[in-house]
Amino acid sequence: MSADTTAKLLDSASALRQEVGENFHDALAEALYTDAAQIADRAVTRPDQRRRFDLDRTIDHLVTSRMFGFPIMIALLTLVFWLTIQGANVPSALLASLLLDTVHPALLDLGDMLHFPWWLSGVLFDGAYLAAAWVVSVMLPPMAIFFPLFTLLEDFGYLPRVAFNLDRLFSKAGAHGKQALSMTMGFGCNAAGVVATRVIDSPRERLIAIITNNFAICNGRWPTLIMVSTIFIGGAVPAALAGFVSALAVVGIAVLGVLITFASSWFLSRTMLKGEASVFSLELPPYRPPRIWQTIYTSMIDRTLIVLWRAVTMAVPAGIVIWTSSNVIIGGESIAEQMVTFLDGFGWLIGLNGVILVAYIVAIPANEIVIPTVLMLTVLTAGLSDVGEGAGVMFELDSNNAIREILHVGGWTTLTAINLLLFSLLHNPCSTTILTIYNETKSLKWTAVATLMPVVMGIGITLITATIARTFGWV
């Protein structure tokens, strides 16, 4: 077919369009709706009596009401974390005693039996194995409880209600209401959350959603928050309240993340990314009874084990690097010690320490290994050499007490813990997320903004809390 006839066809289409007039679109839509309504009406029989009680609607009125919506959201989150923290204690202790107190010394004995040189034993068992063992014992139990619970809420249909509640706030912040959905995805994984922003059509609002997604706490960071809250916040109150208070602390950080999402969306939409919020309609799906066993199974396989595997594969090389850098001595001090000492001053300034900062650098590929790295570096640089021997002193009680001991030796205070919680919320995204942001935006500028903005905020806020705490002499 020639270009000539094509043009003719398009011309006559445009002429006819004039003829038909403006209301064509509406007429077509009307025809569509009329037909759909008629066909549906013929195919569906409704029961004669009016429904006495619509459970879905009643629940919706409650969970999306202005008065109860947010309290219910926070209460549900607290319940989930309380169950996670309470439930993870015992299996964590069991795993720690198995992997660290039993298997680790056995491996060292095996190394002796086979006449391994000290460095080989060190790299393999004190480096690679120990890092992997920490990851498993610290992360597996909370994840195995948290992910299925969260997935059950998702399957039940609660997430769109969360989006509904947050929509008003997002549009006030000049962002798209669907950002609530990508943010909720970010609570699982920020890289997935960034991809999920594709549901937002406006490029401006999508960029806001991408840049602020990192403020939704991801899989890799939950265990850090849960552990630090359990040890330092829960440890500071009477035992009966410990679980509840630690859960509240974790929720507090998550809610703070949501507030920061609003604040930074508001800031971006008034400075770098000016514009009006667009409207959209969100369908509230029916509540569906979740299939409990299938949900538990798939969230174990798809989320827990995948996240754990990612953490282990990152932890093994990290463990080797940490061990090696702690044992290669240059000028009388190991490389790790030199790095830690180098960063200690700045770390002190923002209420953290050199070990934590080195850990966050090591953990750029995966946030999951922050805690194991902190523990290994503390053990190796603070001279707690008996951990490697399995002397039993450190791991006699349960894993949390053992960790507490190690961190106290490392000079941790409540300020360190609180600022670590804050810094865990506010730091650069992991390298996978950074790469995803670049792939989605194809812009170095916005990738840099999304990467650096949280770190700058994190350093600023921890600097403020540290200065305040020191001014008032709290630490």
Added chain:
Amino acid sequence: MTVTIPTTKPLNAHAACETCPMNRHLERLGVKMDNWDYVIALAGNPNTGKSTVFNALTGLRQHTGNWPGKTVARAEGGFQYGDERYKLVDLPGTYSLLAASVDEEIARDFILFGQPDVTVIVVDATRLERNLNLVLQVLEITDKAVVALNLMDEAERHGLQVDPRRLARDLGVPIVPMVARRNEGVKELLQVVHDVAVGEIQSRPHRIRTTHHQALDRAVDQLVTQIEAEFPGLPNVRWVALRLLDDDAQIEQAIRDGSLGDLSRDGSDTAIPDNLLIAEVSA
């Protein structure tokens, strides 16, 4: 196509057993798809269980979640049913195909230019009226369609009685009632998809009537004649005419660059255009 349609009826009992649908076996192939006999598109409103149907057929575990907008790009997987291998493409959930958003554009472009052998439209039985908007739009584009009437259990729970036979008669395409998350209706769906793919079922789907607008009907008729002259054999002339009248820039572009013309030839063994193969997003 590598498969020919059997035209003769089985002659003896043994042959009948071999070809009996009950003996056909579903083999889930996951993502291991290199060659396939038929391409099946999976369309539907958001949150109707498309991904659940997708998982039930392919054995993949694409993340399913009870919220709309979860599948943001296309996911692909494969299965073998009987002797034929099928490639299944899960399209993003949309309420319409007017290409007002990226999702709608992806879904529409695939159904129009990807020319799937069968388009399965997953429909929420509890919200039939709204879901039918999309069904009617898909039926404007293709007549090789099957409606999977999903969530029948919930319709029951809400006290709704949905009559699949009435629906099939009105829509003019096969209807398969399902409860995908309990695997109910999957076998039936496979059989119908197979029958439509090989051409054993020929549908004459419902087309939107616009009789109450005379100027419009005249304009459509006039354009249809012109388009038919330009693109003989185009399967959805009327829809193209409607889109042109609605000032659809993409369809105009497709006419200009000839991609619409490609559809009027026997497109059954043309490859899927590269621009439709959007990167798969892991759940």
